[in-house]
Amino acid sequence: MANAFLNATEYANVMLLLAKNNLVTGKLVDGRHRNEVTDQNGLTISIKRPPRFAPNDASAYSAALATQDVVTGSINIAVNQYAKVHLSIGDIESITSWNQLMRSESMKSAAQTLSHQIDKFLQSKVLGFNNWVSGAATGSVNALTATAASPIASAVQARAAYTRLAKLGVPTEGLNATIDPADGELIMGNIASSNIQSENADALKRARIPMISEVNFYQTQQCATLTTGSRVATADDCQIDNGTLSVNYRDVKNAGSYTQTIHIDGATTDATTITAGEVLTIAGVYDYDWRNGKALPWLKQFTVVSAATFSSNETDLVITPPLIVPGTSDGVDTNANTAFATVSAAAVDGANVNFVGAASTAYTVRAAWRKNAIAMVSAKLETPFTGESSFATDPETGISIRYWRGSDISTGAHIHRWDCVYGASVTDCEMGTRIIGS
Numbered sequence: 001m002a003n004a005f006l007n008a009t010e011y012a013n014v015m016l017l018l019a020k021n022n023l024v025t026g027k028l029v030d031g032r033h034r035n036e037v038t039d040q041n042g043l044t045i046s047i048k049r050p051p052r053f054a055p056n057d058a059s060a061y062s063a064a065l066a067t068q069d070v071v072t073g074s075i076n077i078a079v080n081q082y083a084k085v086h087l088s089i090g091d092i093e094s095i096t097s098w099n100q101l102m103r104s105e106s107m108k109s110a111a112q113t114l115s116h117q118i119d120k121f122l123q124s125k126v127l128g129f130n131n132w133v134s135g136a137a138t139g140s141v142n143a144l145t146a147t148a149a150s151p152i153a154s155a156v157q158a159r160a161a162y163t164r165l166a167k168l169g170v171p172t173e174g175l176n177a178t179i180d181p182a183d184g185e186l187i188m189g190n191i192a193s194s195n196i197q198s199e200n201a202d203a204l205k206r207a208r209i210p211m212i213s214e215v216n217f218y219q220t221q222q223c224a225t226l227t228t229g230s231r232v233a234t235a236d237d238c239q240i241d242n243g244t245l246s247v248n249y250r251d252v253k254n255a256g257s258y259t260q261t262i263h264i265d266g267a268t269t270d271a272t273t274i275t276a277g278e279v280l281t282i283a284g285v286y287d288y289d290w291r292n293g294k295a296l297p298w299l300k301q302f303t304v305v306s307a308a309t310f311s312s313n314e315t316d317l318v319i320t321p322p323l324i325v326p327g328t329s330d331g332v333d334t335n336a337n338t339a340f341a342t343v344s345a346a347a348v349d350g351a352n353v354n355f356v357g358a359a360s361t362a363y364t365v366r367a368a369w370r371k372n373a374i375a376m377v378s379a380k381l382e383t384p385f386t387g388e389s390s391f392a393t394d395p396e397t398g399i400s401i402r403y404w405r406g407s408d409i410s411t412g413a414h415i416h417r418w419d420c421v422y423g424a425s426v427t428d429c430e431m432g433t434r435i436i437g438s
Contacts, residue, residue, distance in 0.1 A: 006101060008390035012403035014101045015418045016392040018111030023397065024220040025122040026115065028176040029374040029424065031398035034079075043080055047375050049073040049253070049427055052339035055293060071336045073253030077377045079423035083117035085110040086417040114418060118399070119222040121424065123178065125374050126224055126367035127277030128426035130303040130321060131168070131433035132356055135160040150437035152183040152366060154190040155212050161368035161435040162213035169291045170370055170431050175215045177368035183437070184219040187212075215368050224365045228357055229273035231310070238353040240282060241265040241314060246323045246346035248330035249337055258429075259305055260322035264353050265314035272359075274317065278304045279356040279434075286344040288326065295344035301356070303429065320429055323347060342430070369432025376424040 020026075034045050051072045087110055101107055135157025136150075152158050161177055179187075211217075231237070242263040252258050281299040289296055302319040309315060326341035327334050357363060378400045383389055387406030393399070399420060407414045426432075 008388045008403055008405065009392075010101065011405070011416065012390040012392035012401055012418070014107060015111055015114070015403060016394055016399070016401050018108055019115045019118075019401065020394055020397060020399070022112045022115035023119060024218050025119040025178055025222065026376070026397050026399065028178070028218065028369075028371060029122060029376045030372045030427070031376045031378070031394075031396065033393050033395075033398040033400055034377050034379055043379075043423075044076050044078050045377050045423075046074045046076055047377075047425070047427060049075060049258075052290070054335045054338040055291065071250065071253065071339075073249075073258065075258070075375070075425050075427055077375060077423045077425045079377050079379050079421055081118075081121050081422050081424075083114050083121075083420045083422070084417065085114045086415060088413060088415060110418070114401075114420065116222060118420070118422065119220060121422075122374065122376065123220070123222045123224040123365075125424055125426055126178075126365055126369070126432065126434065127226060128303060128320070128429050129367055129369065129373075129432040129434055130279060130301045130429050131164055132279045132301060133160045133164045133433055133435055135435060135437050151186055152179055152435065152437040153186045155187055157437050158183075158187060158215075158217060158435070159213045161433050162215045164433045164435075165368065165370070165431075167289070167296060168287075168430055169289060172214045174371040175368060176371065177215050177217045177366065177435070178220045178223060179217055179366045180223050180364050181219045181221060183366060184217070187217070217368075224277075225362055226277045226365050227275060227362045228278055228355070228359055229275040229307075230360050231272045231274050231355055232267065232269050232359065237266065237268060238264040239266045240347050240349055240351045240353060243349050244346045245348075246325045246328065246343075248328070249324050249340040250330045250332065252322050252324075253340075258322065259318050259320045262317050262319060262347070262353075263314065264317060267310045267313045267315075270310050270313050272310050274304055274308045274310075274315070274355070276304055276307045280304065280317075280319070281354050281356070282347045283352040283354075284345060285323065285347050285351070288341045288344045290326065290339060290341045293326065293338075300343045363436070365434050366436065367432055367434045373426060373428055373431030374424055375427050376422060378420065378422040381419055381421055 051070050087106060135152055245262055247260055279301050281301055285300045287296040287298055287300045305318040305320055308317055321342045323346055324337055324340055324342045325346050326338040328337045330337055378398045380391060380400050381402040384404050387404055389404040392401050402419045405416045
């Protein structure tokens with residue numbers, strides 16, 4: 001019997017539908033499709049960060065005009081990730097209808113592989129969140145001090161993520177979280193054993209975790225893993241070594257520069273390492289609520305952007321967010337620094353630097369964030385010169401898939417392939433938080 005195939009468009013559409021059904025993290029970020037991504041612009045796209053406006057001082061509340069410049073920053077997203085899956089003709093040669101294609105185990109498996117590639121990459125982006133809280137901390141607002149990778153065992157522990165985001169003034173709509181399946185088992189068991197409302201019972205029957213404090217929790221086996229460096233875990237092992245540190249928002253707002261370099265020394269052990277994605281605090285530098293104009297009751301947390309190694313007991317570290325102090329002038333006015341303030345005060349020379357978590361320890365990173373904290377961009381690949389091809393683009397996630405099939409006369413192979421190019425970046429590191437259990 002001769003092989004009969006659906007047309008290329010149907011193969012593209014079915015793969016997109018099946019892949020989207022398997023996506024977890026891909027549905028929880030701000031996805032978009034951009035046709036302007038080309039070789040000419042280095043496969044990068046610039047995304048604007050939203051502006052902020054400094055609140056009026058309480059003593060100055062009045063109808064008087066108080067203008068403020070609109071200061072917007074931006075980030076670059078490199079669209080350089082390539083997810084793909086290829087099948088030989090033997091896997092799907094008998095498919096002659098849409099329904100057959102949707103039910104094909106080969107197609108389902110291929111779609112799952114494609115979606116897992118996308119989710120795994122997106123999960124790596126949560127290491128850009130600088131906040132990291134413990135569900136067992138007093139009041140659920142303290143910084144993580146745990147020395148073991150503990151699961152989230154209850155809805156109470158899970159709520160710590162919401163508490164941190166709420167304290168930072170992150171809008172409550174569009175809050176999602178991803179956790180390990182082992183966490184989900186413990187949380188659902190904890191909820192099922194309590195007096196739950198009927199809607200929660202229905203959710204549990206569908207093996208889904210109910211909304212916890214306005215956060216939707218999803219299970220994924222793609223959670224990122226952070227293995228901390230070999231830096232000494234002893235408290236106050238390192239100190240700031242390059243004077244009083246702060247920057248102006250106007251100087252760091254542009255694409256790729258929302259960072260700051262600090263120099264630390266005093267390490268008792270040389271040649272130790274610090275891993276990209278680690279979190280640290282600086283003595284005397286507290287988090288800042290720019291909406292209420294006051295310091296928050298925990299030390300500001302920063303995430304390390306680039307891996308580093310101590311040499312002669314010192315090293316440079318690139319961190320985010322940068323230290324922006326309210327009320328300081330940037331040469332134009334004080335409004336921008338006040339609106340985009342990240343810390344209560346500048347870091348001073350000799351201030352102790354402490355790293356979060358134990359040294360040389362693997363942590364499964366659970367995280368909660370607002371949807372627009374991570375932006376994903378997908379672009380349309382080129383139309384092949386040979387064979388048959390088609391494209392399918394999802395308006396919700398922005399993902400664009402190219403289907404391409406062709407035969408090799410020298411080998412007799414008949415290949416079906418689906419390809420997707422995409423990229424993602426954290427647009428605002430403080431719109432999300434990592435979370436750990438007890």
